[in-house]
Amino acid sequence: MEERIFHRIAHRYDSESQIQLTEKIAKEMRTRMTPAHRLLDYGCGTGLVGLQFADDVDQLILADAESEMLKIVQQKIVSLDLKNAETMQLNVVEDSLPDIQVDTIIMSLVMLHVPDTQTLLNQLFKLLQPGGQILIADFNQNDKVSHPLIHSGFAHETVKEKMEEVGFNTPSIHTFYQGENLFMNQDASLFLARATKA
Template sequence: MSFDLKARTWDSDPEKRNRASLFAVEITGITAGSIINKALEFGCGTGLVSFNLKDKIRDIVLADNSRGMLEVLNEKINSAGASNMTIYHLNESNPLISAGTFDLVYTLLAIHHVKDLDRLFYDFGRIINPGGWLIIGDLYTEDGSFHINDPDFDGHRGFDPEDLKRRIIAEGFENLSIRTLDSIKKVTGSLVKEYPLFVLYGRKH
């Protein structure tokens, strides 16, 4: 999937906007009562989730490796005058581990594109402050048809969240919980298929 090519029309999909809003509501509910001064969105795309949170969090770093997505995001930040939102272009020179430290890291439908999940979770464990939150929204295990129109896709076919839970606990997180967030409907010919999403969240001890 070329996210650079899709960046200009990404926000025009009402389902993407609604899903981002729903995830932001989940984040707000999960972290209620916690002091969140600085947050990072991993795989931010055009920032749909973070724009729902920008008035609730003092500073937000938005990280992605798609230059096209970040160009659109930069335009949105400038247009909104959102001075508390900062872009971080993930690449070999700017690895996640160097992005800073955070009270909250959240990510929606991004980690199934990451091959080395153990490294990603290791990095999450180093950039999240003690007591800070990790909140992941992604696909339950699916049959591979979710990316059927993306022949170059070489990521994960969703996840068993219990497996992710075990791997994340190994990086110093505790009190992890899982619940169903939503589902994505895709139409192929006359067939409508639903792909459920989970939210997995916990705190760094």
């Protein structure tokens, strides 16, 4: 159901407000990220966050479950003449995992759309090589948001517990941005969580 929604909105996803928000997310991720060589942007959408790291890494993998989103990403890769970027259609909760290992995973505004966040994190953990890092940006818990298909954000302690249960080391999490009408037309704030794999 959720993937069909993204199929419909793919070609109007890159609004000015969305671009501005993803620039803030990428900037915050960059301040917390150690040098990355092989980066996976999981749930990349149209690549608004992940493509901002193309010049920083040796290999950039932009993965999403929705093919229409990936078509747009591929067009951007071609127009930017990026030789180190590739797309991958992937739903780690439902699909077999690809035979890849990366040292960095980023995920932006993805968890709120995934009912089984524990399986999501567990599967991503498997794709991360020892010593690797994961950075997750998403919405803080928001009591004004209620929708049957999405989470209403996440409490910091809940995210930490989920990451530790999977096996991630010393997760840290902080709020970095607050804005108007960010989340289902409600004022909302964003957190960034970072952890490593031993």
